[in-house]
Every structure is written in structure tokens, then in C-alpha cells.
Amino acid sequence: MPGPQPGSTDPSVIRNFCIIAHIDHGKSTLADRMLQVTGVVDDRSMRAQYLDRMDIERERGITIKSQAVRLPFKADDGVEYVLNMIDTPGHVDFTYEVSRSLAACEGAILLVDAAQGIEAQTLANLYLALENDLVIVPVLNKIDLPAAQPEKYAAELARIIGCDPAEVLLTSAKTGLGVREVLERVVETIPAPQGSADGPARAMIFDSVYDTYRGVVTYVRVVDGRIGTRDKVAMMSTGAVHELLEVGVISPEPVVSKGLGVGEVGYLITGVKDVRQSRVGDTITTAQKGATESLGGYRDPKPMVYSGLYPIDGSDYPLLRDALDKLKLNDAALVYEPETSLALGFGFRCGFLGLLHMEIVRERLEREANLDLISTAPNVIYRLVRDDGTEYVVTNPSEFPDHKIAHIFEPIVKATVILPSEFVGTVMELCQQRRGMMLGMDYLSEDRVELRYTLPMAEIVFDFFDALKSKTKGYASLDYELSGEQEADLVKVDILLHGEAVDAFSSIVHRDKAMAYGTMMTAKLKELIPRQQFEVPIQAAIGSRVITRETIRAIRKDVLAKCYGGDISRKRKLLEKQKEGKKRMKMVGRVEVPQEAFIAALSTGDETSKK
């Protein structure tokens, strides 16, 4: 590699930046183009979305895990710079990870689709970047599209970040137009990293990835001092000490180096096998003459959303357990414990950062372990205060008590919705229905509005995003962040089949919504459960009080009209099939319920937000 070498790069030529963008606004394509413009990947070995490693990322176009690429760049001023491009996850569930990636940078490229304008999550991440004092390079992408409105959206960006519309760069990552100018602007406006080269080493972990062959690969940004190959390193949150097996940079393939100095971004391999031993946000120092003060900002990832995951085929349970154990190595935020459900058999109660995290985990389990899974409706965490003043936390509706509770607190979020102004009325109505409190409203441009609401997180988890998308023809974007908790009048609604509660359908809802939930579930089950030889009441109840009821009438006719010589063989085989089918029935008391009925009842309410 010509130019400055890893481990001995003058901080003054380093520029550390990330790209803040909404999904589909062209971040991966811009990154691809940068790889080509700087020459680290030649045109022959180039492939689309070079940096996205996981199949899911490439297929769904989302970046789940960030990466960092070191790009040598000879700018117009003749200096050979080192650009470290740190990729950030683009979703609300990973706000903490985003914040750590941002903290590793001095600047950020704000990349916005010139045909669509800024989206809520981009705006949220932009605010996060501004809080971290990052220099923003505003870029409009896809200006080659016929629908592009560069003037309108340049004005919008300029207004949001407080710059001149003329400063907004115009690019087409697809064609490569304006990409070099973006890099020139990065070099020009983003400050070089500052740090004490002689001080004790301090490096921040902004990502941690499990690799089957290498163990955990930890991505760091060195702030002070130097980490060398011969050092032992210590994790400052735990004090755990690890050997360093390898140090290097990604450019864009791994390049081993002798160390990493101030301002440099690279990877460390210590031989640990679980990302929990090398956590995002933690500070790494040298074991000897190490730093005494961490860089700060470390936080344990906390699950916010819980759901039961069950194999559709009960015999797959051990496979699911193994797959979760494996996934956990690469996902510090995933928690789970075994759970048994009357309706669904053996499975796991899993905690996730949010809905997307839940969906990604489920998809990876299904794909990588070849499992068919069913998940129960997700729920948030509740804090309960008993009559005697003691407190406890409920992560599963089945733990929700019926009485002796003085106060119930639910998590709330600050939500930002960006939408075309014509839908403002509808969306305000939706937020109102979902127990929202309006915080404010701003016009981003003459026809685009930013709405801010406080909403119970449970409402978001339920189906808020789907409702929002359908009420705005898909034009609204949503972002939210946790903002504490509020006391709420919540009840657990149980669904009873012939008097027996079916655990998978119990739900914690606001008292005003209990009836609606009960009516919806009982009606759905009435459709899905076959008639039995006796009448089966389906009830929704709060505690012992029944709030709504449907009835499956008893079946009166179950007989083949004709059974003559030529029918006998077919009829016997049908009978054998029915006997097999009966084995797959779940018994709820005396009621036979096909597993498919449970799955169908859960699936329809299972559409989580795809952002």
C-alpha cells in the first residue's frame, strides 16, 4: 500500500467520517463508488454493495452491522490523505450502535435522495451527529432521476443544518457524478482527529463481529496513544485482559499492521469467542500503563421488546436452541430463555432492541438454521408497583398479575414523523387513537411536515408503523427514541377457549382498548377453529370478568353420505389421515385446535414494521 502506512499515520492526514442516510437513498452505492474513485478496489473486482456482508443486508438493502474502510486518497491539494469511512446501521433499533459509530468520527456525510427528501430516521441520526459535534457534509444523491428536485431538497437540507443551499453537493452515486467532489469536501471541511499520541492508549469499540474462523473481530477507533501487536489489551468496563492476536485495517480486505495510532480506525482480534466480551461502546486500553479513565458513553444493550419464538415443528426445538446460542455470539443485545406455551409447545422468550432487531433475528434463525418459526405478538417491558410498595418488572403477559397492583408504568417514546402535509390530519388522528401526546409540528418545506409526539412504546410495537404507512400511502417516515415511562391504566386481556386461557393470546393493553382487542381476537379464532361436537365459547376476559364472547356452534353433521364398494378404500385412507391429523391437534381442555389455527391467529397480527 503506497502512502501513509497503518500504525504510523500522521493524524493530520486522517479524516474519519460516516454516512447518514435512509435505506434506499444510495449509501451502499456511494460507498461502492468511493472504493473505486480512491482506487482500493479496481473495476474488475468490484461488485454491488461491496461492503454489505450478510445475505440479509444485501437482499433487504439494510446495513445491520457497521464496518470501517480505510481509503487512501490523493486530494487536489497534492496531499495523500487517509479516509476512514465508518458505515452505520440505519435503523431506530440500533440508535446506540449508531451513536458509537458517530462518536468514532469527526464528520458525517448527510446523504439524501434528491427525489424524496430527508426521512425521519435520517433526521434523527443527523441530530445525533450534531450532538456529537460532527461536521456535516450535505449531499443530494440520485440527481440523475427524472423525479429529482435538487433545489427543493437542497433548500430543505440547508434549512435543517443551517447552511447555504449552494453548499449542498449534488451527486449520482449510480453514475459516479460528483463523488470525487464529495471526497474533496470531506478532506477540506472535516477536521483531522485530535489526540494525545504519547498518553495512555484509549480506543473505542464501535463494532464487534463474530467470525467463525477468527473469533470476535473488534472494530476500534484509537483516540489516544497507540495499540501495538505486542500489547495485551484490557476492556475498561470489565477489566478483562486479552492477548492481541492480530491488529489491522480493512482496505477493503483485511490488511495486518503493527499497530494503530491516534485517530486511526481498524480491527483487533483477541481470540474471544463471544461479542459480549468485547462490547460496543467499551474503551480498550493497554494492560500495562493503561488509561485509568474510559472514554465514556458505554451502555449495556437493553432489550426493549419481548416475544416468544417457537418452532412450528416441535421436534425442531433443539435446533432452535443451538441456533440462538450461535447467533448470540454475534449479537450482544439478544437475550432469551426457555418458555413453554400451552398452544405452541416449547420455545424461547426472547428480548430484542426493537421490532427490526426482532425481525432480523427471526429471519437469520430461519435462514441460517433452516427453521420455520412462529412468534407471539411482541410486547414491551412494564414496571409494576404492588400495593405494599415493592416493584417488579414484567416482560411477559403471563406474568402480569390480576390484582394487588397500585401502579403500572409503561415505556414511552418520543416519535418523529415526517410526512407530506396533506396527511397531517390523518396522522394526528392516528397518534391520538394510539394515546399520543403532541409535542410539536414544523414545516420542513411547504409541503413536508415534521410531527413530534410522545407515544406509548406498546402502541408502536403493536402495529403503528403499518397503520402509518397505510394512512399515508407509504410516504410517512418514522423515528422514535425511548423517553422514559408513564403511568397507565393497563389490563391483561386473556382469551379463553371453552373456559381455558390460551397463553399465546394474552395481551397487555390499555383498559380502553381491551374490548377492541378482545373482539378482534375472539372473532379471528371463531373463524379459525373448526366446529367441535359441542358448543365452544370463546371469551375475552380481564381477570375473571368476561368482556366479550363468541360462540363456535356445535357441529351437527360429520358423516359421509355414500359409502359403497368403490368408496371403501378411499374412505379408510381418509380416516387414517384424519387420525394423523388428530395427533397434530393441540388440546385446549376438550377443544381440539389445529396448530395451523394458532399460527394463523398469530401471523395476521405479526406484520412488524419494515423500514
Place this chain on the structure above:
Amino acid sequence: MSAREPSTLSLYVHVPFCSSRCGYCDFNTYTATELGGEVRRDTFHEVLAAEVRLAAEQLGTSQQVSTVFIGGGTPTLLGSSGLNFVLGEIRSSFGLVDGAEVTTEANPDSVDQTMLEELRAGGFTRMSFGMQSAAPRVLQVLERTHTPGASVQAAKWAREVGFEHVNLDLIYGTPGESDDDLKASVDIAVSTGIDHLSAYALIVEEGTALSRRIARGQIPAPDDDVCADRYELIDQLMSAAGMPWYEVSNWARPGGQCQHNLAYWRSQDWWGIGPGAHSHIDGTRWWNIKHPAPYAERIRASESASGGHELLTIDDLRVEQVMLGVRLAEGLPVSVVDEAAIAGLVARGLIEQPAPCDGRVQLTLAGRLLADAVIRDLLVG
């Protein structure tokens, strides 16, 4: 096959022709257009007679036949001469036991008095007509070509020319049928002097014109609750007419039960002659190839027309015994079923309390409507 104990043997003969296909029908039958020139109807009775001869050779001629049932399709399309020809072959190849029951099915509009006289003279003892309904709008939905009056006339003629046993078939639960339509159908059927009635809830078979019309929403699907009500109505009317049930879908005067069908339900031996016909002899079941053309080719070459077979295990035989026997009013010996299931079925009102010794499992009225569920319970063990 080795020499057999002389026991009862029944013969079924399948005539795979119809002049037009009814909208609900999925039987193995073909119109002239569907067959094209491949199969000649006018000589088909010779093919059937040839299989009778093959069967006799295989079973040994010591065996006399107790019942013959010619079904279809529309057997009367062979004419009285064709049908009498086949029966003649049975008589000469096997011989008929004294008082043997010989039935043929007939479409009401394909017979006249003369034909019935000829059949009676040829040795037929029982006629079965597909009446389906007395309500023109029901016949229309079923795409039956005959008028309600035709079956009444045919049944009366049959009685007049000396058939002691006459059956009418009804279909109930057809979309558009009212309780009154059904009541009128039963009353009219009874008034013709029949001694046997079969009544079937309309089944929507896949691939029929009826199923397509329902799928397109042109007519509603039959309703199980309505069918249950209609069944109870039929049972009440027939009992009052002196023809109590003897099988789930069959009612008869004492002595009028169809001996041929009882042979099926009692798991006895029968040989099926004709394309697609099933046979059941000594625990082996086989079925002839379905299409009349290759069937006829095989028979003409003196080869077996079998298209497949199964050897029934002890367990299969028991399943069939329960599955068929429980549908009969005479019921089943308690000893052949899972006795643990009996108390529950009695408690639910689906079977009568069996007598303390030599008790039998017999369905109640509610149990008849849920017979398949009862069978599943009885076989759980």
C-alpha cells in the same frame, strides 16, 4: 386364487355411460362425445360378459352369486337386451342362488314400461331410479335432465310390471331447496309404492361443474346445519311411512333392504365387473382401470383389467369393519371396537347404551349425523 369356501358372493357391474353429465357427478362415466369413437356402446355388454367369464374362471364355478347390482353411469343405456345379456352370462358362468337379488339402476327418462317388463322377464328383481328431487328448481341446479314426474312414473311402472323391490334415490341439501321441497319429494317418492329410499346430502366433489359454480359464487355451498335438519326430516317421514333406517343413508320396509349393499357394509366378498369397478375377495381389494377403452382392450385379450390392488392387513380389515358396520342400524358387536370409547359416546348421546351381554354399538339419530366422528372415536385404541 385357491379354491374357496362357498360363502356369499356378490357381483357389481359398472356401465360407464351417460347421455349427459350431471353437474354434481364425479362418477366414472362418459358421454358419447367424451368417448369419441374409441368405445362402442352397442357391443359393450359383450365386454362386460367377457369379464364375468374371466371372473368365473378365476374364482371357480362352484360359487353361486347371491346378489347382482348393475350401476353406473346409466345402465339402461345398454337396453334391456344388453342388461339381460350380461345377467344371462352371470347365470351361466356362476349361477344365481335361489331368491338372488338382481338390481339395476336406471335413469327415469331412459326407461319405459316395455323395457321394465323385459328386465323383469330377464330375471331382474329390483329397480333403482335416480329421482333426486320433486322440485324442478333443484333438478335444475343439479343439471338433471328428467322432469320430477318421470321418476314417479318409472317407479309406478316398475311396481305394475311386477318388481317387488323399487328404490328411489334422493339428494337433499341442494342450494335453493326448501324444507317443503324436501318434504314433497319424500311424500311423492313414498306414494309411488317403493319399498326402499336412499337419500344423500349433496356433496360438492372437486372438479365438477357444481364446484366451479360455487367457487365462482354463482350458487351458495350446501350448508351442513341445513343438511342436518333435512336429514332429521327425512328420517321422521320415512319412519312414519313404515320404512325405518337400516343404514345411515338408507331406509326400507322390513324385507326391502338392499342385500347387495349390505354385502359391502358387512365386509363380504364381491367382484366388480366393468371399468373402474372395485372388488373385494378374501381380504384383497383391487380396482379395474378406469377408462372404458383400455379396459375393453384388456378384457378382449383375456387379461385382468386390474389397475391396482391392496392387501388388507388385519388392522385394515378391522378399520373397515368398524367404519362400515357402525353405519348400519344393526350396528357392531361391542367386542370389535375400542370399549373405552363407548361410555363417552353414550354420554354424548351419539350411540345407544349397549346391552350388558352381546351388546352392540348402534347409532342414535344425532350419532348418525356424526357417524364419522363416532368411527374415529371407536378406532382410537
